[in-house]
Amino acid sequence: MEEARKFEEARLAGEAALAMAEKEKAKCKAAIEAAEAAKRLAEMEAHRRRQAELKAKKEADEKNRALDALAHNDVRYRKYTIEEIEEATENFEAHNKIGEGGYGPVYKGKLDHTPVAIKVLRPDAAQGKKQFQQEVEVLSCMRHPNMVLLLGACPEYGCLVYEYMFNGSLEDRLFRRGNTPPLSWRRRFTIAAEIATALLFLHQAKPEPLVHRDLKPANILLDRNYVSKISDVGLARLVPPSVADSVTQYHMTSAAGTFCYIDPEYQQTGMLTTKSDIYSLGIMLLQIITAKPPMGIAHHVGRAIEKGTFADMLDPAVPNWPVEEALSFAQLALKCVELRKRDRPDLGTVIVPELNRLRDLGSSSDSHGHGCQGNSGGYSSDGNTGANGRSSRSLLSADSQV
């Protein structure tokens, strides 16, 4: 009996132990399952995070690419299609052609309801497309109030689109083609100062100076207020060097006189520096006061000064030359055309200040251009007229002059 009871107890204890073990086992299983679920959750979370990171990285890359494209893309200038150019020029209609230079014809046209001048580079002059785009990019970043604005280009066809300059070239106005009114001496002094200032800007370009290479009155254009601007800046850089030289050759043979602007030291040595532009500037300054062709002009003016007949050299279309100031102007110009580069004056420290002084005399003097000692501030000796005292009265003092 006792034995049976003991046996029963042992059996019950065994069962209890088994039940406990079962319970423990279930607990353990639940714990494992919970751990597995947590692991899966963590994995999902990690996956989500990785996806989010990838997405953020992709977005950042895209943004960087867009910013990069803005900074370095090849659309920093306005690109025109050939269809737009054709429409603007009425298919290069002959009556829209306003001139032709060494690089090709120039057409007048309208783009975006704005008058423009379109220069079509001769096919042999057009540089490779990439090179052309690079150069146009550089040029469209260079801005100065006395530089003709490059509005855009059609790189596929080598077309350059410029702002339209209403009063044509300085050459045409000096020689009064189309019987236009003569430019007053004040306007001429102002134009000289404007050109020198813009040239200084080009020569100070970074990372390297920009040499114009083709300064001459045909490349100075006048807007509707007769403000002057240098045109064809960088054109020589747009074409391969061999073509640039052949264009110069072309000018030498076809346009008699253009070679007169070329620095003799450059011609001899082939070394092109900013001082070569100073030579061309000097010839142009002499033309501005004499309205004579460039051939032999330095010699003629120099001789006239020696003989005391300088006043006879001045453009007779202007009745009221301030002869003394014009003489200072001519003497500066003659220094610019010294045969040796090193004898030519410095643009920034000598030429620009002197031309500004003469311009300010013009804006502060009375209508005869005498009786004042303008200084750099532009005040007359009686201190009445300021630098901006260039009134319409004084500008239009002589009959029908501009």
Ligand SMILES: Nc1ncnc2c1ncn2[C@@H]1O[C@H](COP(=O)(O)OP(=O)(O)OP(=O)(O)O)[C@@H](O)[C@H]1O
């Ligand atoms: N932006 C412009 N606005 C108005 N007329 C222009 C413009 N650009 C050029 N022209 C006209 O077209 C003419 C020819 O210009 P182009 O530059 O082709 O020849 P160039 O100046 O005589 O010689 P180069 O080829 O050495 O520049 C100019 O003299 C001027 O009358």
Ligand SMILES: [Mg+2]
């Ligand atoms: Mg030109």
